[in-house]
Structures are given as C-alpha cells and as structure tokens.
Amino acid sequence: MTHGNKLDYGTFEATKARSAALEQDLKINPQKYRVLTGDRPTGALHIGHLFGSLHNRVRLQNLGVPIYIVIADYQVLTDRDMFDQISQNVHQLTLDYLAAGLDPKSGHTFIFPHSHVPELNQLLLPFLTLVTQAELDRNPTVKEEIQAAGQKRINAGMYIYPVHQAADILSVKGNIVPVGKDQLPHLELSRVIARRFNERFAGNTPVFPEPHPLLSEAPVILGLDGSQKMSKSRNNAIMLSATEDETAALIKRAKTDADRTITYDQTNRPELANLLLLCSLCTGRAPEAIADEIGDGGSSKLKGYLTESLNEYLRPLRERRRELAKDPEIVKNVLRDGISAARAVAQDTLSEVRRVMNMEI
Structure with missing residues (x-):
C-alpha cells in the first residue's frame, strides 16, 4: 500500500500471518507458486548460508515448487572492486548450491547469473519510471548496505539496487520470495512496481503478480568473533568448502x-x-x-x-x-540450462511488457 509517495510496509504481524498461510498452501498447491531467490557472488558460501537459506531452498524444491536462483553478478559491481573474481565466484557458488542439495535435475530448480539474461535487465528502464527518487532515498535496506560497505560515494547501481531486484523477481514472474525481516522494504518496492505497472499499462489483465514474502524461520548465525553477521570478508565464517x-x-x-x-x-x-x-x-x-x-x-x-x-x-x-x-563441465552445464530456462520465461515476460506498453513492431 502507498500513501502519497510514502511506502507503507504494513505491520510485521500481518506479514507473518500471510507468510504462515502461504507455507500451508505451498504444501498443498506447490504448482501455484514460483520462487525467486539468490545471492551475490562475492565468494564461496559459509555455514550461515547453509542454515539460513540453503536448507529452506532445498525444502521448497522438494515440495515441487519451481525455484529460480539468481546469481546477482552485476550487483557485485555496486560496492566491491572484485570484477576479476566474479566468474570464479559464480563457479564456487554453484558448487555450494549443488553440494547442499539443490538439484536442477529435479525439474524444479534453475540457477542462472542475471548478466546472462538480457531480457531481465531490459525491464529496468520501464521499472525506473515507476518509482520516485524520494522512495529510493527512504529505503532503509539500501542505507544499511551503503553503511556496511563504508562507501562515501554512492554509485547509481547501488542506489537502484531495489529496482534491479524487482527486475530479477518479476522477469520470471516470481510470486514468492523467501526473505528475512530486514529485506522486507526491498520486496515491498517490488510489489509497488508490479502494482503500478499493472495499473498504468495493463488495464484489467495484470502482467505481473505482486510477490509475497515467505518469512524464514531460519536461525541467525553470528560471526565467530561475536559480531552480528557471519561473513567471509570479516574472517569470522566457516566456509562450506573448508577442510x-x-x-x-x-x-x-x-x-x-x-x-x-x-x-x-x-x-x-x-x-x-x-x-x-x-x-x-x-x-x-x-x-x-x-x-x-x-x-x-x-x-x-x-x-x-x-x-x-x-x-x-x-x-x-x-x-x-x-x-x-572434479568436472568443471558440471557447473557450466547447470548454468547453461538455468540461463536457457530463465531466458525463455523472461522473453515471454518482456514480450508481454512490450505489448501492453504499445512497443511492439
């Protein structure tokens, strides 16, 4: 819901209730849903990721829910000077996914880097016309990420991070996104973008679903140094690949x-x-x-x-x-198949977007 230009994220108790209802329906009607989730390829994953998100993704996969896992490689460029490591990190991340039990052969799981799905990134331009500068200014999650990165100069990629996330989700028409409480503002902006697009361009036939948060009951794993977050960069994490x-x-x-x-x-x-x-x-x-x-x-x-x-x-x-x-082709094939699946869905989405925006030729 919006009031003027101000985002209203609703009460957390109401969000919890909606999430609990979704959990029950997922077990009965998994085919009704499409999950979008993912990670930035800043390095291999650690045990905080395993207990915090990977187990939940495997659970959803095993319920039969289609789950698209985006490796957000472009977003690494917003606050890290590590472009020379991105390809290697994507490979390591995918190994962690597969080892943890995410299985593309199940027919329910698709893993892809968003730099290889151009249709996804084409959605950024129309989406940027649907949000105001004031709304981006107020997003608390972006402010926290900027502070955590210690940046004094904020590039535009970081600033529009929530809009890029909306493109990730809506390109595959994700209607469920597993999140923690701190990510709710990002997801609410995705819901606002979906709603505004439908109202402005789509008339009585909505193009996009408004994605709902699936709140994780996963435990919060602190860093081994006692800090609030386990992180490879803080040298306080146990990597899944550690001996x-x-x-x-x-x-x-x-x-x-x-x-x-x-x-x-x-x-x-x-x-x-x-x-x-x-x-x-x-x-x-x-x-x-x-x-x-x-x-x-x-x-x-x-x-x-x-x-x-x-x-x-x-x-x-x-x-x-x-x-x-031992076989690098395994990861390459998983990513190629994931890219192909994500592009097929995103191409259909973009075609629909062009049609309702009167941009077909």
Missing part, C-alpha cells in the same frame, strides 16, 4: 566469555549461545541440553563438541562438493 582441520582451527578461535560454566543464554551470553545453537543444528538436540551436558567443562569442551558435530554434519556435503569440483 575439517580448518574448521577446527576457526572454532578454536571463536569468541566466548570468562565464565567456565556453560549455559544457553541468548541475551547475556550471545557468543556461547551461538556456538550452542550450531551444536543443536548439527545434532538435533536442544541447545539447553547440550549446555547442561557440558556444564563446567568450559568453552574448550564446548568447542570440541562443536568441532566434532559440525565436521560430521558437513562431511557428506563436502564429499559431494569435492566430487562435483
């Missing part, structure tokens, strides 16, 4: 506190709670039960428990990744 020895060394350096008795207290002992949460995710046991078992064994015993549990949990994934990495 077992590298994993052990990283966990050994993880931040804890001076109290020897281990308890699960997310408010007062967040670093310990984070390690216990990871133990729980790997073993299926309650973090409180693990804390009680370790007791006054101290952080050293906890870290040993986590090292063993995490390495055991990741062992099958890492083995699959090593096998997949």
Whole structure:
C-alpha cells in the first residue's frame, strides 16, 4: 500500500500471518507458486548460508515448487572492486548450491547469473519510471548496505539496487520470495512496481503478480568473533568448502566469555549461545541440553563438541562438493540450462511488457 509517495510496509504481524498461510498452501498447491531467490557472488558460501537459506531452498524444491536462483553478478559491481573474481565466484557458488542439495535435475530448480539474461535487465528502464527518487532515498535496506560497505560515494547501481531486484523477481514472474525481516522494504518496492505497472499499462489483465514474502524461520548465525553477521570478508565464517582441520582451527578461535560454566543464554551470553545453537543444528538436540551436558567443562569442551558435530554434519556435503569440483563441465552445464530456462520465461515476460506498453513492431 502507498500513501502519497510514502511506502507503507504494513505491520510485521500481518506479514507473518500471510507468510504462515502461504507455507500451508505451498504444501498443498506447490504448482501455484514460483520462487525467486539468490545471492551475490562475492565468494564461496559459509555455514550461515547453509542454515539460513540453503536448507529452506532445498525444502521448497522438494515440495515441487519451481525455484529460480539468481546469481546477482552485476550487483557485485555496486560496492566491491572484485570484477576479476566474479566468474570464479559464480563457479564456487554453484558448487555450494549443488553440494547442499539443490538439484536442477529435479525439474524444479534453475540457477542462472542475471548478466546472462538480457531480457531481465531490459525491464529496468520501464521499472525506473515507476518509482520516485524520494522512495529510493527512504529505503532503509539500501542505507544499511551503503553503511556496511563504508562507501562515501554512492554509485547509481547501488542506489537502484531495489529496482534491479524487482527486475530479477518479476522477469520470471516470481510470486514468492523467501526473505528475512530486514529485506522486507526491498520486496515491498517490488510489489509497488508490479502494482503500478499493472495499473498504468495493463488495464484489467495484470502482467505481473505482486510477490509475497515467505518469512524464514531460519536461525541467525553470528560471526565467530561475536559480531552480528557471519561473513567471509570479516574472517569470522566457516566456509562450506573448508577442510575439517580448518574448521577446527576457526572454532578454536571463536569468541566466548570468562565464565567456565556453560549455559544457553541468548541475551547475556550471545557468543556461547551461538556456538550452542550450531551444536543443536548439527545434532538435533536442544541447545539447553547440550549446555547442561557440558556444564563446567568450559568453552574448550564446548568447542570440541562443536568441532566434532559440525565436521560430521558437513562431511557428506563436502564429499559431494569435492566430487562435483572434479568436472568443471558440471557447473557450466547447470548454468547453461538455468540461463536457457530463465531466458525463455523472461522473453515471454518482456514480450508481454512490450505489448501492453504499445512497443511492439
């Protein structure tokens, strides 16, 4: 909903209720939906990605929901000076996807970089005419990303990031987008663009669905240094591709506190709670039960428990990744097939857009 030029993101409770209803219908009518999700190729993925998003994508795939996974390579250029690594990072990202269980052979999963789908990027121009500068100025997610990147000069690519995201979603007519609470403003702008396009150009036959958020119940994994976000650039992450020895060394350096008795207290002992949460995710046991078992064994015993549990949990994934990495053609074929599928849908979308905008020849 909009009030004048001001975006109204609605109440979070209402969004949660809509998301819960969608979850139930996804299990009954997966064919009604099309999911768009993705990542920027800034490097290989870590365990925060695995527990935070990859498992959920595999779950949706296995329900039979069509899921388009965009590797947002153009968006790397908005805040990173690493164009020379993009191709390698796309390859590594795809290996992580496949090793985690995303399977294009299922017929439901399509992986593609958006630089290879020109029809997607052609939607940017009409979409940019549907939003105001004031609306882009107010987007809180962009402001946070700008601050996180430490940029003093903001390029236009970063500024219109939410519009490019709308093109990602709407090019394949995605009607479901898995998001966390912090991404809701981006998605609301995509909904506004879809609505305004339909109202302005499409009359009684809407071209675009208004994509709905599917809120993730995934746990938030803190960095091993106790910071709010696990990140490769902050050197506080355990990569999916790390060896077992590298994993052990990283966990050994993880931040804890001076109290020897281990308890699960997310408010007062967040670093310990984070390690216990990871133990729980790997073993299926309650973090409180693990804390009680370790007791006054101290952080050293906890870290040993986590090292063993995490390495055991990741062992099958890492083995699959090593096998997949032996043949570079596997990743290339996955991406070629994903590009072909995404382009086919986006070409149909763009043809429809041209028709309703009176631009056919």
